[in-house]
Amino acid sequence: xxxxxxxxxxxxxxxxxxxxxxxxxxxxxxxxxxxxxxxxxxxxxxxxxxxxxxxxxxxxxxxxxxxxxxxxxxxxxxxxxxxxxxxxxxxxxxxxxxxxxxxxxxxxxxxxxxxxxxxxxxxxxxxxxxxxxxxxxxxxxxxxxxxxxxxxxxxxxxxxxxxxxxxxxxxxxxxxxxxxxxxxxxxxxxxxxxxxxxxxxxxxxxxxxxxxxxxxxxxxxxxxxxxxxxxxxxxxxxxxxxxxxxxxxxxxxxxxxxxxxxxxxxxxxxxxxxxxxxxxxxxxxxxxxxxxx
Numbered sequence: 448x449x450x451x452x453x454x455x456x457x458x459x460x461x462x463x464x465x466x467x468x469x470x471x472x473x474x475x476x477x478x479x480x481x482x483x484x485x486x487x488x489x490x491x492x493x494x495x496x497x498x499x500x501x502x503x504x505x506x507x508x509x510x511x512x513x514x515x516x517x518x519x520x521x522x523x524x525x526x527x528x529x530x531x532x533x534x535x536x537x538x539x540x541x542x543x544x545x546x547x548x549x550x551x552x553x554x555x556x557x558x559x560x561x562x563x564x565x566x567x568x569x570x571x572x573x574x575x576x577x578x579x580x581x582x583x584x585x586x587x588x589x590x591x592x593x594x595x596x597x598x599x600x601x602x603x604x605x606x607x608x609x610x611x612x613x614x615x616x617x618x619x620x621x622x623x624x625x626x627x628x629x630x631x632x633x634x635x636x637x638x639x640x641x642x643x644x645x646x647x648x649x650x651x652x653x654x655x656x657x658x659x660x661x662x663x664x665x666x667x668x669x670x671x672x673x674x675x676x677x678x679x680x681x682x683x684x685x686x687x688x689x690x691x692x693x694x695x696x697x698x699x700x701x702x703x704x705x706x707x708x709x710x711x712x713x714x715x716x717x718x719x720x721x722x723x724x725x726x727x728x729x730x731x732x733x734x735x736x737x738x739x740x
């Protein structure tokens with residue numbers, strides 16, 4: 448039997464109309480009602496709003512979590528179970544739900560508060576770099592205060608995060624095929640998120656984590672674990688820590704994984720993983736129509 452990992456995308460993979468065929472399923476109605484009670488607004492309405500409300504951080508993160516959770520429910524109903532799971536930034540919440548670490552409502556309450564705190568974080572910016580010299584980039588980051596490597600996606604794609612001046616300095620001094628400032632509200636996955644992370648910890652402490660049913664590779668620590676306390680600690684560090692996705696990708700074949708299924712809208716993660724691990728079998732399940740029979 449092919450050893451399979453499930454991976455879950457984060458902010459940036461959302462799109463208008465995502466989840467439409469899932470929201471019509473009778474099996475989804477209870478969770479959609481729960482979502483409306485917790486959030487105070489309708490996930491299907493936001494996802495289908497033509498003015499792209501779903502790309503506002505306050506809405507993006509809960510909507511992605513709900514869509515990914517509904518896909519997980521459908522896969523579990525079909526008897527599907529991964530050998531391990533991982534999620535990119537926000538996607539780690541979908542991964543933890545899939546592994547049975549917390550229930551749907553608890554996860555959504557965490558995501559709601561995370562989205563609120565990240566949306567209100569106005570300090571700093573983020574920028575993506577494509578096609579760069581890694582040694583030169585690491586040297587520039589090391590000698591520039593207030594900037595960090597926020598997302599190490601693969602050998603040729605990273606995101607830096609920090610103060611405006613620091614990020615602009617690195618962009619000006621590193622040769623890259625492309626350097627683009629991201630449309631985000633703050634310097635996510637950097638020490639500038641420390642205040643928001645401290646507030647989030649108070650919410651996280653109230654949620655009971657269970658031992659994971661399958662190993663989880665976390666953003667801040669790409670080694671597999673099922674330990675509830677470790678998974679909570681890793682999630683607590685995620686808001687200020689780097690997303691070590693390149694290392695997560697390399698860990699997949701090291702754990703004997705042969706097939707990776709990206710669960711959620713878009714094909715961002717399979718595209719990133721393909722560059723690092725070209726021999727892995729990659730698949731996408733972004734909607735009800737793409738679920739296995």
